[in-house]
Amino acid sequence: xxxxxxxxxxxxxxxxxxxxxxxxxxxxxxxxxxxxxxxxxxxxxxxxxxxxxxxxxxxxxxxxxxxxxxxxxxxxxxxxxxxxxxxxxxxxxxxxxxxxxxxxxxxxxxxxxxxxxxxxx
Numbered sequence: 001x002x003x004x005x006x007x008x009x010x011x012x013x014x015x016x017x018x019x020x021x022x023x024x025x026x027x028x029x030x031x032x033x034x035x036x037x038x039x040x041x042x043x044x045x046x047x048x049x050x051x052x053x054x055x056x057x058x059x060x061x062x063x064x065x066x067x068x069x070x071x072x073x074x075x076x077x078x079x080x081x082x083x084x085x086x087x088x089x090x091x092x093x094x095x096x097x098x099x100x101x102x103x104x105x106x107x108x109x110x111x112x113x114x115x116x117x118x119x120x121x
Contacts, residue, residue, distance in 0.1 A: 001029060001116075004045070004052035006036040006064065013037055016053055019108040029116060039064050048072055051096075051115045055080035055103070062086045069093045076115040 003020060007013035013035040024031045034049075036042040039056050042064050052075055054065045065079050076096040079086060080103055087098045097111040
């Protein structure tokens with residue numbers, strides 16, 4: 001499983017990456033994770049992902065999720081934001097999950113469960 005991990009800072013992305021790694025180890029999931037720290041890195045990436053945790057926040061995060069959805073109709077997208085403002089738009093672009101910050105390990109467990117059990121795409 002190829003997973004994109006996107007955050008506004010290196011620390012945010014690496015924390016998410018650590019939790020996703022931990023989940024994958026616990027459940028025996030083979031995964032390759034790639035971190036993105038700037039929106040243009042994600043939008044410029046040519047590889048496909050099975051899942052993407054998009055945590056750039058605000059309009060930027062939603063735009064990156066929408067662009068990813070336009071490129072790939074089957075990628076499982078988890079959108080993360082400080083408010084619920086983009087939750088409805090996330091549903092419209094068929095996000096698998098929406099997490100309101102602060103992100104905790106239990107949120108990653110829920111999202112990864114939806115991703116690996118074939119939740120909404």
